[in-house]
Amino acid sequence: MTTSARNPVIAAVLVLCAWQLATMTGLLQFYVLPRPTAVAAAMVDHASVLERHGRATLTVAVVGFLLGVGSAVLVAMALTYSRLARAAFYPGLLALRTLPFVAIIPILVIVMGTGYEPRITICAIGSFFVTLVNMMRGLRSADIEVDELMHTLGASGLQRLVKVRLFASLPYLMAALKVAASTCVVEATVAEWIAGNSGLGYLVQVSGYTFQLDLMWAAICVAAALTLGLVAVITLVERRATPWVPRSVSA
Amino acid sequence: MSRERSLARLLVLVLPSAVVLVLVLVGWQLAVQSSGVSRLVVPTPTSVAGSLADHRVELWRNSIVTLSEALGGLLLGTGFALLCAVAVVYSPLLRSSAYPLVLAAQAIPLVALAPVLAIWLGTGMLPKVMLAAFLAYTVTLVIMVKGLGATDEPTLELMHTPHGRRSQELFLVRVPASLPFLFTALKLSASAAVVAAIAAEYIGSLDGLGFLIQTSRKHLQTDFLWATVVVAGAIGMASYGALALLERRVLRWQPDDVTHA
Numbered sequence: 001m002t003t004s005a006r007n008p009v010i011a012a013v014l015v016l017c018a019w020q021l022a023t024m025t026g027l028l029q030f031y032v033l034p035r036p037t038a039v040a041a042a043m044v045d046h047a048s049v050l051e052r053h054g055r056a057t058l059t060v061a062v063v064g065f066l067l068g069v070g071s072a073v074l075v076a077m078a079l080t081y082s083r084l085a086r087a088a089f090y091p092g093l094l095a096l097r098t099l100p101f102v103a104i105i106p107i108l109v110i111v112m113g114t115g116y117e118p119r120i121t122i123c124a125i126g127s128f129f130v131t132l133v134n135m136m137r138g139l140r141s142a143d144i145e146v147d148e149l150m151h152t153l154g155a156s157g158l159q160r161l162v163k164v165r166l167f168a169s170l171p172y173l174m175a176a177l178k179v180a181a182s183t184c185v186v187e188a189t190v191a192e193w194i195a196g197n198s199g200l201g202y203l204v205q206v207s208g209y210t211f212q213l214d215l216m217w218a219a220i221c222v223a224a225a226l227t228l229g230l231v232a233v234i235t236l237v238e239r240r241a242t243p244w245v246p247r248s249v250s251a
Numbered sequence: 252m253s254r255e256r257s258l259a260r261l262l263v264l265v266l267p268s269a270v271v272l273v274l275v276l277v278g279w280q281l282a283v284q285s286s287g288v289s290r291l292v293v294p295t296p297t298s299v300a301g302s303l304a305d306h307r308v309e310l311w312r313n314s315i316v317t318l319s320e321a322l323g324g325l326l327l328g329t330g331f332a333l334l335c336a337v338a339v340v341y342s343p344l345l346r347s348s349a350y351p352l353v354l355a356a357q358a359i360p361l362v363a364l365a366p367v368l369a370i371w372l373g374t375g376m377l378p379k380v381m382l383a384a385f386l387a388y389t390v391t392l393v394i395m396v397k398g399l400g401a402t403d404e405p406t407l408e409l410m411h412t413p414h415g416r417r418s419q420e421l422f423l424v425r426v427p428a429s430l431p432f433l434f435t436a437l438k439l440s441a442s443a444a445v446v447a448a449i450a451a452e453y454i455g456s457l458d459g460l461g462f463l464i465q466t467s468r469k470h471l472q473t474d475f476l477w478a479t480v481v482v483a484g485a486i487g488m489a490s491y492g493a494l495a496l497l498e499r500r501v502l503r504w505q506p507d508d509v510t511h512a
Contacts, residue, residue, distance in 0.1 A: 007344075007347040007348040007351075008347070008348055008349075008350075008351035008352055008355075010348065011348040011349050011351075011352055012352060015352075031370065032371060084267070087263075087264075087267040087268075088267040088268065088270065088271050089268075089271060091264070091265075091267075091268040092268050092271060092272065095488055098442060098484075098487045098488045098490075098491040098492075099483070099484040099487050099488070100442065100445045100446045100449055100483050100484070100486075100487045101446070102362075102446050102449050102450045102453070102461075103449055103460070103461075103464060103479075103480045103483040103484065104480055106464050106465070106468040106476060106480075107476065107477065107480060109468070110291075110292055110468065110473060110476070111292060111293065182357075182360065185360045186360040186361075186362045186363070189360050189362065189363045190362055190450050190453070193366075193450075193453060193454065194453060194465075200363070201363065204363055204366050205366055205454070208366040208367075208369075208370060213370070216366065216367070217367075220363050220364065220367070223359075223360050223363050224359040224360065224363075227359060227360055228355070228359075
């Protein structure tokens with residue numbers, strides 16, 4: 001293990017030990033915080049339940065993420081390509097970005113029902129705005145001289161958009177993807193509180209109502225693990241996709 | 252720049268968006284009226300506006316609740332994060348041990364802790380303030396550690412001459428360098444705090460916009476639901492806009508299109 005990884009691990013172990021000791025000595029009651037060992041036991045005991053609900057949340061988050069990111073890239077390219085479209089839509093989109101998206105979940109539920117659709121939609125909306133703003137900045141970050149050279153060499157507008165601007169925006173896209181991945185899990189979870197009969201958010205709420213706090217914490221831990229897993233996958237993709245970006249800067 | 256030219260520029264900036272907004276609202280009104288969709292599913296813009304006017308007292312009162320929760324959390328979280336950021340910048344031990352845990356915590360869906368906070372702290376304003384504070388804290392700490400480190404080396408070295416003190420280095424070099432980062436952190440935290448307050452109100456509360464959203468949904472008052480969402484949106488926009496304006500005022504030397512994160 002490298003030195004850089006050792007210290008945080010020691011710190012994490014210390015926190016867990018202090019937590020366990022505090023609960024064992026009665027300093028913290030179980031309804032305040034269940035013991036780490038009890039949470040671990042709940043994870044094993046309820047593995048199948050956690051897997052089923054985790055799968056639901058993961059599906060919602062990933063599908064929403066892909067839809068949102070995909071449409072954001074397309075819209076950003078269109079807005080960069082057409083000045084009129086940018087003038088007409090971009091200020092409105094920037095304003096919409098500041099809306100608290102959790103507020104519109106109930107509206108989506110009324111329109112779409114309590115299935116996967118409203119949950120996927122809210123995840124898509126969240127990752128759309130995160131990605132859009134970064135992509136607009138990324139597409140504009142392209143080297144103008146390269147763009148002009150391509151123009152001189154007879155490249156079409158579309159070619160320049162893809163080969164110069166889209167390429168230049170990759171590091172910005174990767175940064176957005178990491179933020180979008182964690183927002184997606186949050187939004188999926190909140191949507192599951194409001195509507196749904198599956199997912200980790202639903203499980204957190206139901207186990208809270210029935211006072212199964214070890215299961216509740218286990219579900220929260222699974223949600224955290226999902227987020228960290230998604231971010232880790234994106235970091236791997238990032239290393240592959242943009243090997244020229246110095247890692248210490250983008251981290 | 253002459254006044255007329257800046258007015259013309261403003262018009263060019265605002266006009267296309269205004270046209271789009273009007274088209275969307277008119278299209279929506281006509282689409283709902285002609286398609287025969289139930290008003291319980293999608294209300295018309297005019298009925299939402301009517302509901303806004305009818306419920307203005309209730310909306311105002313509950314907005315104040317949500318706003319105070321978000322603002323309290325923002326101040327608490329940001330203040331504590333600023334202290335911790337200074338500690339992390341000056342202590343290599345903290346930077347190598349505790350700080351990575353905060354970085355990891357940033358990826359955790361903190362909003363999922365709302366039910367836990369409701370169990371700990373009940374259904375009053377406190378759990379909402381705490382959730383907003385958690386979110387503001389993680390966002391601000393990470394950005395400010397970067398900000399306090401965003402100094403240029405020669406200036407730092409200058410402060411290390413025999414008469415330079417640690418406090419001077421902090422307040423004369425590091426804090427001014429971190430100001431643009433602080434505004435980025437504040438803007439992000441403000442949106443997150445509003446989201447946290449509303450999300451926590453969904454879980455358990457007797458007032459606030461999140462409570463209104465939940466009850467109007469259960470009572471099928473769809474136009475009132477939309478009106479509440481419009482108010483929530485306005486709060487989100489206003490808090491972001493106010494901070495952006497303040498940023499422009501305070502950081503005059505910054506070009507417009509720079510963000511630090």
